[in-house]
Amino acid sequence: MKSTRVTRIITSLSIGVLAISAISWLGLSQITGSLKRVDAFAGLNSRPEKASSAVNYLLVGSDTREGLTAAELRSLRVGSTRTAAGQRSDTILLVHISKARDKAVIISLPRDTLVTIPEHLDANGKTVSAVRAKLNASFSWGGAPLLIQVVEAQTGLRIDHYVEIGFAGFAKMVDALGGIEVCTKKAI
Secondary structure (H helix, E strand, O other), X not given: OHHHHHHHHHHHHHHHHHHHHHHHHHHHXXXXXXXXXXXXXXXXXXXXXXXXXOEEEEEEEEOOOOOOOHHHHHHHOOOOOOOOOOOOEEEEEEEEEOOOOOOEEEEEOOOOOEEEEOOEEOOOOOEEOOEEEEHXXXXXXXXXXXXXXXXXXXXXXXXXXXXXXXXXXXXXXXXXXXXXXXXXXXXX
């Protein structure tokens, strides 16, 4: 009698663990399957050495309209790829996670910070000389790799991971959190 009860309990627990694992795997697969992966570190050769086992992320909010459907462009009211071609980084955050993984520090890097953007290739493959410009220009001109190169040069920190979110991703994240209430003194 006792062995039958123990067998039932173990069987029930095993089925529960299996069900939770399957649901988690399916959910994670759906989330990661919708992520667009890019090699943000392509062509970066002379990078700062990793100082410790702490981890540094560069989080970028982009205003690119690329990949949005006509319905999304209308819904978000963000213009089109004709009216706002290219991409700019409106938000640049450097996230440092401690070696013990128990603390995180987030620093917002102002997009208008004047930096030296090193020599690089433009979209047509032509060499562009080094120039002083705003930090977000590096993203506009060379995407994630050039922005990472500039941030690493300015901070001396090695960027380990890169995360970028665009208009549609931001809107979906806000919706998932229940929206944002905006109160204005005048009707918009």
